Amino acid sequence: MQIWLDGISFVMFIGGGAFVLIGGVGVLRMPDLYTRMHAASLTDTMGTLLILGGVIVQAGFSLAAIKLVAIALFLLVTGPTATYALANAALLSGVRPDAQTLDGESAS
Amino acid sequence: MRVWLTLALWFATWLLWSGLYKPLLINLGVLSCLLTLLIARRMGFFGPDVFSLHLTGRLVPFWGWLSKELVKSNIEVARIVLSPRMIISPTVVNLQALPKGRVSQAILGNAITLTPGTVTIDDYEGQLIVHCLTCDGARTLQAGEMNRRAAALER
Amino acid sequence: MYYVVSLAILLTMILALVRALLGPSVYDRVLAVNLFGTKTVLLVSVVAFLYGRPDFLDLALAYALINFIGVLAVLNFFQNSERNMAKGPAENRKEAG
Structure with missing residues (x-):
């Protein structure tokens, strides 16, 4: 039984670590501010969910598990809120997104 | 109460x-x-259009659907980051939010931002401006399934 | 196995620091610092189990709160301090949409 739980959380840790690393690489590689946000949200969602999920599997039914669920929920709610605040502040102070609109013409 | x-x-x-x-x-x-x-x-937390514990029950199926979308778009964006030539086509979409209430509009905006590949950059009087990493992502967003599901939270 | 995931998080924090140093704009740096903060929360919760000290989780939660409020405060500060903007917020909003 313990072996199975260890296996599950090991897989989740590997997956979460991979997503976190990919997000970090993406933040370095992407060309401009708004595209970097997409890479950062990669670590905020799958990275957080998988790593904290792996720790929860190790914790079992205990107070620690409840606290971990609270941390995960809190990160999942505040993550996009902080991203929105950042994007909106950048937009309102005049950072143009280098992007097209859906009809194909350039917006910038 | x-x-x-x-x-x-x-x-x-x-x-x-x-x-x-x-x-x-x-x-x-x-x-x-x-x-x-x-x-x-x-801060006005107990105002009639802000306080919304009654949404909690309907949030659970929404989160289930959202986590499925999360896994899909995470893998999509991870593939883009890892490919040697990053093939991105950044696109800006104007979206009319279907949900009317302030809370459900905030839920819609946050759900859009939470899925990698789409970031809400502005929400002003129900008009969302969304930045998408790829053109395809913009099209799926404009098809409006997330919009409809967020609006369904209100009823 | 805790070591593997801590190493991945630490590497990501280094990458975020590089982005924070490279800039180029203030908002890129804030984005990198926010990423650094959320990764710290994950690292603290993993380390809590690595050393078998579950009370570290309270620190992780408090750090998550402080990080969120801190980022919002910094953003508010920069938004208010850019007084000599060429255009007002409303115009910038219209042009992007």
Whole structure:
């Protein structure tokens, strides 16, 4: 039984670590501010969910598990809120997104 | 009624977190709950269109659907980051939010931002401006399934 | 196995620091610092189990709160301090949409 739980959380840790690393690489590689946000949200969602999920599997039914669920929920709610605040502040102070609109013409 | 419910919820959380039941700590808990209540009230937390514990039940299926979307778009964006020539086509979409209430609009905006590949960059009087990493992502967003599901939270 | 995931998080924090140093704009730096903060929360919760000290989780939660409020405060500060903007917020909003 313990072996199975260890296996599950090991897989989740590997997956979460991979997503976190990919997000970090993406933040370095992407060309401009708004595209970097997409890479950062990669670590905020799958990275957080998988790593904290792996720790929860190790914790079992205990107070620690409840606290971990609270941390995960809190990160999942505040993550996009902080991203929105950042994007909106950048937009309102005049950072143009280098992007097209859906009809194909350039917006910038 | 709302106030009492919230107060009970907060105090239960305090007891769960501290785990120590000495009179001093319990009194501190009551005090901090009351202080938070005061601040939340000043922020308009108990207004009719903001306080929405009744949404909780309907949020669960929404989160189920959202986590499926999360896995899909995470793998998509991870593939883009790892490919040697990053093939991106950044696109800006204007979206009319279907949900009318402030809370469900915030849920819609946050759900869009939470899925990698789409970031809400502006929400002004129900008009969302969304930045998408790829053109395809913009098209699926404009097809509007997330919009409809967020609107369904209200009824 | 905790070591593997801590190493991945630490590497990501280094990458975020590099982005924070490279800039180029203030908002890129704030984005990198926010990423650094959320990764710290994950690292603290993993380390809590690595050393078998579950009370570290309270620190992680408090750090998450402080990080969120801190980022919002910094953003508010920069938004208010850019007084000599060429255009007002409303115009910038219209042009992007």
